[in-house]
Amino acid sequence: MPTGAEWAIIALSLKVAAAAILLTLPLAFALAWLLARKRFAGRMLLDTVVHLPLVLPPVVTGWLLLLFFGQSGAGGRALQALFGTTLMFRWTGAALAAGIMALPLMVRAIRLSLEAIDRRLESAARTLGATAWRAFATITLPLALPGIGAAMVLGFARSLGEFGATITFVSNVPGETRTLPLAIYTALQVPGAEDSVTRLAIASVVLSLAALLVSEWLVRKGGRHVL
Amino acid sequence: MSFDLAIEVPRGDRTVSVTIAPASGITALFGPSGVGKTTVLDVVAGLVRPSSGHVRVAGETLFDAAAGIALPPERRGCGYVFQDGRLFPHMSVQGNLTYGWKLAPPAQRFMTLAEAADFLGITALLDRTPRTLSGGEAQRVAIGRALLSGPRALLMDEPLSSLDENRRDGILQVIERIRDDLALPILYVSHDRAEVDRLAAQVVELA
Numbered sequence: 001m002p003t004g005a006e007w008a009i010i011a012l013s014l015k016v017a018a019a020a021i022l023l024t025l026p027l028a029f030a031l032a033w034l035l036a037r038k039r040f041a042g043r044m045l046l047d048t049v050v051h052l053p054l055v056l057p058p059v060v061t062g063w064l065l066l067l068f069f070g071q072s073g074a075g076g077r078a079l080q081a082l083f084g085t086t087l088m089f090r091w092t093g094a095a096l097a098a099g100i101m102a103l104p105l106m107v108r109a110i111r112l113s114l115e116a117i118d119r120r121l122e123s124a125a126r127t128l129g130a131t132a133w134r135a136f137a138t139i140t141l142p143l144a145l146p147g148i149g150a151a152m153v154l155g156f157a158r159s160l161g162e163f164g165a166t167i168t169f170v171s172n173v174p175g176e177t178r179t180l181p182l183a184i185y186t187a188l189q190v191p192g193a194e195d196s197v198t199r200l201a202i203a204s205v206v207l208s209l210a211a212l213l214v215s216e217w218l219v220r221k222g223g224r225h226v227l
Numbered sequence: 228m229s230f231d232l233a234i235e236v237p238r239g240d241r242t243v244s245v246t247i248a249p250a251s252g253i254t255a256l257f258g259p260s261g262v263g264k265t266t267v268l269d270v271v272a273g274l275v276r277p278s279s280g281h282v283r284v285a286g287e288t289l290f291d292a293a294a295g296i297a298l299p300p301e302r303r304g305c306g307y308v309f310q311d312g313r314l315f316p317h318m319s320v321q322g323n324l325t326y327g328w329k330l331a332p333p334a335q336r337f338m339t340l341a342e343a344a345d346f347l348g349i350t351a352l353l354d355r356t357p358r359t360l361s362g363g364e365a366q367r368v369a370i371g372r373a374l375l376s377g378p379r380a381l382l383m384d385e386p387l388s389s390l391d392e393n394r395r396d397g398i399l400q401v402i403e404r405i406r407d408d409l410a411l412p413i414l415y416v417s418h419d420r421a422e423v424d425r426l427a428a429q430v431v432e433l434a
């Protein structure tokens with residue numbers, strides 16, 4: 001079984017991943033909706049930018065975050081001036097990095113589910129007396145729920161595994177930014193810590209498999225009435 | 228008084244232009260497929276916007292290009308029975324039937340759920356989900372859903388097209404009872420001459 005310190009690492013990882021997807025979900029939904037439903041100038045560009053974290057080396061994403069949210073970056077200075085806080089070397093920074101890396105996966109999952117919904121169902125709801133907003137809330141949103149759930153699980157799993165952007169952006173601070181992958185990497189540098197590596201690796205595998213099972217279950221459940 | 232409209236709708240590279248004079252009972256839009264019959268229903272329902280003209284239903288102006296009036300679909304009170312049903316897949320039959328009923332102002336409702344289910348012979352289906360229904364059953368539920376929203380008129384888009392011969396007569400009888408017992412104006416789209424002759428008081432041919 002994991003030691004107390006290892007449980008703390010697992011708890012920190014779960015906290016970072018949970019914060020990451022909660023932070024990213026509203027943005028991912030808004031982007032997925034725009035890309036699935038609207039035709040506008042710059043749509044291709046937006047689509048490309050959203051997918052960047054998927055194709056860039058994570059270290060580069062981390063470095064870009066560092067440029068923007070670092071002491072002298074525009075975002076970093078704004079946070080310092082407005083809230084007297086910083087993301088540097090904090091778990092909040094790790095959550096941001098994980099959230100950015102999870103964003104493209106979450107947008108894709110939600111977008112697919114939105115595109116699978118027959119838009120004419122919303123028209124039907126409108127003729128029955130529903131405003132555009134009510135039609136969205138009672139028809140589109142419930143039909144997209146399995147996709148939203150799948151996006152959350154995928155994003156959660158991606159966040160749990162996040163390494164490159166995190167270590168580049170907020171370093172490897174015990175108790176703050178040392179999540180499971182960073183802890184495994186650190187333990188590998190220490191002679192005689194093989195048992196710890198094994199336990200942390202098993203914890204990672206168990207959490208990822210659990211997330212994958214939940215996502216499969218959601219997709220199946222959703223497929224029943226969406227498709 | 229029922230449908231009074233004169234509209235022009237751009238549709239691809241041509242313009243659908245239709246005039247319907249007010250008449251009681253059922254007004255049928257008749258013509259081969261592809262001439263824009265469904266487009267006319269979409270215009271009356273407020274789902275497609277014409278480039279010019281007016282749409283009045285039961286004395287109420289729903290659209291008037293000259294006066295700048297264009298009510299959104301939810302304020303038109305046009306119960307629309309779509310050709311493909313369009314039942315909400317995530318709701319039970321009962322959820323589908325009461326969707327519009329719950330949104331309608333009480334004074335506008337003219338049927339309860341029990342009355343509509345009885346009228347259409349779908350009382351036994353209330354707990355089912357739409358995907359378990361046969362074509363005829365789904366069409367009855369779609370008609371019930373439109374009636375329960377308390378509409379001032381019904382728009383029906385080839386409601387018999389997906390049904391086999393012996394189910395057609397059942398739905399035709401339902402439509403005749405809506406016309407006679409509920410005295411609801413109906414704009415009815417079809418490409419079948421016999422169907423149109425049996426039902427309609429006024430036939431508008433589109434070509």
